[in-house]
Amino acid sequence: xxxxxxxxxxxxxxxxxxLSLECTVEGTxxxxxxxxxxxxxxGLQLLFYSVxxxxxxxxxxxxxxxxxxxxxxxxxxxxxxxxxxxxxYLCAWDSGQGRGEQFFGPGTRLTVL
Amino acid sequence: xxxxxxxxxxxxxxxxxxxxxxxSYKTSxxxxxxxxxxxxxxxxxxxxxxxxxxEKHSGRLxxxxxxxxxxxxxxxxASRAADTASYFCAxxxxxxxxxxxxxxxxxxxxx
Numbered sequence: 001x002x003x004x005x006x007x008x009x010x011x012x013x014x015x016x017x018x019l020s021l022e023c024t025v026e027g028t029x030x031x032x033x034x035x036x037x038x039x040x041x042x043g044l045q046l047l048f049y050s051v052x053x054x055x056x057x058x059x060x061x062x063x064x065x066x067x068x069x070x071x072x073x074x075x076x077x078x079x080x081x082x083x084x085x086x087x088x089y090l091c092a093w094d095s096g097q098g099r100g101e102q103f104f105g106p107g108t109r110l111t112v113l
Numbered sequence: 114x115x116x117x118x119x120x121x122x123x124x125x126x127x128x129x130x131x132x133x134x135x136x137s138y139k140t141s142x143x144x145x146x147x148x149x150x151x152x153x154x155x156x157x158x159x160x161x162x163x164x165x166x167x168e169k170h171s172g173r174l175x176x177x178x179x180x181x182x183x184x185x186x187x188x189x190x191a192s193r194a195a196d197t198a199s200y201f202c203a204x205x206x207x208x209x210x211x212x213x214x215x216x217x218x219x220x221x222x223x224x
Contacts, residue, residue, distance in 0.1 A: 032210050043201060043216040044156075090155055100205035100212055101146060104155035 002027035006091050006105035013112055019064075019078040021108050023091030026072065031093040033074040034102065035066055038088040050074060051096065086112045119202055119218045127223050132189040134218040136202030137182075143205045145178055146212065147187050150199045159187075159200075194224040 003026045013019060025031055032051050036044040046059045048066035056066050063082050067075045074091060091105040119136050126132055136145070144163045148156040162169045162178045162185065169176045175188040189196055199219045203212040 034211075036214075041219070044214040046211065046213075049211060088153075092156075094210055096210060098143075098210065099161065100144060100203075100210050101158050101161055102156075102203075102212060103158065104148075106155050107153070109153070 002093075002103065004091060004093055004103055004105040006089075006108055008108060009106065010109045011111070013081050013110065015083055015112055016080045019076070019081050019085070019110070021076040021089055021091075021110075023074040023076075023105055024072055025074075025093045028072070028093070028095065030071060030096065032096045033068060034092040034094075035074065035076050036090040036092065038090060038107075040088075044090065048076070081112045083112050086110055119200070119215045121218060122216065123219045123221075125221045125223065126192055128192060128194055130192055130222075132192050132196070132220055132222070134187045134200050134220070136185045136187070136215055138185075138202075138204050138213075139183065140204075140206065142180075145176075145185050146203045146205070147174075147176060147185075148201045148203060148214075150201065150217070152198070156201065189220075192220075192222045194222050196220060196222045 005024050034049045035047040037047055038044050048058055050056050050068045053068055064078050089108045092102040094102045142164055144161050146161045147159045149159050150156045160171050160176050162176050173190045178185045199217045201214050201217045203214045
């Protein structure tokens with residue numbers, strides 16, 4: 001069966017520090033991968049998605065970047081964090097078969113101080 | 114505003130009552146999905162309804178879709194305290210695989 005992992009679960013970082021959040025998927029090949037951010041009590045904002053290795057599309061211009069070095073690995077990065085980068089970051093995948101049903105990781109709670 | 118807006122934003126009911134949440138959207142869709150999120154956790158897919166379907170059931174869940182009104186409803190019957198969570202609708206447009214999520218309804222079921 002398929003599983004999706006995210007780490008770390010929580011992270012507290014100072015303003016101006018770098019960021020690296022990792023997401024890996026098991027049990028499937030060539031998934032579409034997504035990074036979302038969720039503000040407290042709000043819906044999901046799509047940040048990046050990827051349909052294949054090295055292929056990244058950005059939905060919102062911002063301080064963050066994403067990379068997909070391997071088929072089932074998706075990384076969210078920043079060189080210098082801002083206070084506004086605080087939030088709950090969710091990674092998700094789908095099979096790319098057209099139904100669009102997505103499977104989410106447990107999320108990373110990022111607090112920038 | 115966003116594709117996929119739920120109402121109410123928050124709902125509080127007693128255990129055993131039914132909970133109804135609504136979702137409206139703006140453009141044509143391929144399908145509409147409902148997800149559940151427990152506090153501080155990832156989202157879990159509940160049910161998918163295609164644009165050519167009008168109603169779908171899964172256990173205590175009943176979803177309706179009215180494409181003429183661009184709206185959907187999620188009904189949870191005989192609610193339980195464990196149903197306490199946020200519920201999100203998400204729409205899939207014809208092109209691509211990207212979902213657009215609404216702001217969610219926070220449901221509290223009191224025991």
